[in-house]
Amino acid sequence: MKTRLALLTLSVFFVGCVPAPKPTISLGTGIGNSTQNSDLEYGSQPRNYASAIRDYFSSRLKHPKGASFQISAPKRAYKRKGLAFGGDVEWKGWLVKADIAEQSRTGRYHSAKPHIVLFAGDQIVEDILGSSHRLITIVDK
Amino acid sequence: MANFNTHFTVASGASAVVSATLLSMEVVTPEQAVIAFSIGTLGGLLPDVDSSRSTSIKVGFNVLSLLMTIMIIFVKSSSYSLIEMLIVASLVFGGIRYAFLEFFRKISKHRGMFHSIPVAIIWGIVIAIMCQWFFDLNSLVSWVYGVMIILGYFVHLILDEIYSVDLGNRRMKKSSGTALKFGMFKNRQQQIHTAVLYAVIPLLFMIAPNTEMIQTALFSHEAWLSFTDIILPYDGKWFFH
Numbered sequence: 001m002k003t004r005l006a007l008l009t010l011s012v013f014f015v016g017c018v019p020a021p022k023p024t025i026s027l028g029t030g031i032g033n034s035t036q037n038s039d040l041e042y043g044s045q046p047r048n049y050a051s052a053i054r055d056y057f058s059s060r061l062k063h064p065k066g067a068s069f070q071i072s073a074p075k076r077a078y079k080r081k082g083l084a085f086g087g088d089v090e091w092k093g094w095l096v097k098a099d100i101a102e103q104s105r106t107g108r109y110h111s112a113k114p115h116i117v118l119f120a121g122d123q124i125v126e127d128i129l130g131s132s133h134r135l136i137t138i139v140d141k
Numbered sequence: 142m143a144n145f146n147t148h149f150t151v152a153s154g155a156s157a158v159v160s161a162t163l164l165s166m167e168v169v170t171p172e173q174a175v176i177a178f179s180i181g182t183l184g185g186l187l188p189d190v191d192s193s194r195s196t197s198i199k200v201g202f203n204v205l206s207l208l209m210t211i212m213i214i215f216v217k218s219s220s221y222s223l224i225e226m227l228i229v230a231s232l233v234f235g236g237i238r239y240a241f242l243e244f245f246r247k248i249s250k251h252r253g254m255f256h257s258i259p260v261a262i263i264w265g266i267v268i269a270i271m272c273q274w275f276f277d278l279n280s281l282v283s284w285v286y287g288v289m290i291i292l293g294y295f296v297h298l299i300l301d302e303i304y305s306v307d308l309g310n311r312r313m314k315k316s317s318g319t320a321l322k323f324g325m326f327k328n329r330q331q332q333i334h335t336a337v338l339y340a341v342i343p344l345l346f347m348i349a350p351n352t353e354m355i356q357t358a359l360f361s362h363e364a365w366l367s368f369t370d371i372i373l374p375y376d377g378k379w380f381f382h
Contacts, residue, residue, distance in 0.1 A: 062167065082273075082275050082276045082277035083275045084215060084216060085215060085277070086216055104370065106370040108367075110367075114354075128279050129281055129354065130281060131353060132280070132351045133273065133280065133350075133351075134273050134348070135277060
């Protein structure tokens with residue numbers, strides 16, 4: 001009896017924990033100008049993204065002096081919230097990958113660390129350490 | 142086998158040393174180092190959750206039920222009313238802390254598969270997956286927490302093996318070899334269980350966070366250089382930098 005009760009409670013619990021259906025990302029229907037549709041969804045491509053990234057990290061790196069940047073071209077992407085916070089799309093915009101090499105506190109240069117920088121228009125909204133993240137989907141290949 | 146206090150003390154000691162080292166190597170921030178320490182300590186208690194009357198199982202299920210309850214409140218706080226949240230939180234807490242614990246006690250066998258190397262690795266990968274998929278942490282931090290669980294787990298298994306040597310009578314106790322093991326192979330069923338565990342590992346890696354950063358940070362020549370950099374004062378001055 002106890003086991004049955006435990007199983008019943010568990011199944012109710014797990015059913016309750018099933019995350020809400022993920023929103024579908026539409027990239028346009030093909031009607032009208034696809035570039036315009038894409039602009040509406042992802043915003044315009046950031047213009048001075050390289051200098052924006054340098055400025056942004058100059059106040060965030062532990063040892064910004066002498067840091068070197070390798071910045072790639074922007075790509076359209078979207079990011080979902082963590083499943084603990086609902087899992088729905090929280091950001092859509094342009095993503096720029098930047099490899100940043102900085103000195104350690106002992107003065108030795110580390111090899112470049114990959115960062116993912118998320119833009120909304122010309123504004124940086126978030127930076128994520130690493131070259132990929134499971135909750136980010138890059139639309140442009 | 143070592144008791145709860147011994148496991149707790151040794152696991153927290155080892156976790157403190159490792160998290161402080163990671164902080165010093167600038168792999169984690171101070172806040173992340175504190176969490177890494179806590180996760181490592183928790184990992185040191187985890188293998189005994191298969192022992193139905195152990196303190197570990199009570200602590201483990203208290204932590205798990207509280208975490209799940211808090212998570213549900215986070216997710217539903219914007220849409221649920223206070224009464225709805227109270228009902229759901231009580232159901233989740235009670236469901237895990239009492240119903241699931243009772244069920245787990247019935248199906249688990251102490252010193253079974255839970256005390257094995259593949260299970261330690263699976264726990265580490267699962268924690269890394271949860272950190273990224275559920276809590277949106279970056280790949281490096283997710284894997285640091287995963288590695289800390291594995292470290293705590295290994296400390297527990299090694300300690301159990303050490304305690305299986307009777308130094309007074311200079312003999313091995315019956316429990317020797319039941320903690321730090323690669324799997325169970327005595328009968329067909331055990332062999333299948335072991336095979337399933339090993340098959341699960343690569344599957345989990347398919348959804349796990351990228352390992353590139355953790356490899357560079359902990360298991361590379363550069364990591365070794367970073368480690369040797371911090372052993373002694375880099376500027377030759379002791380305590381007065």
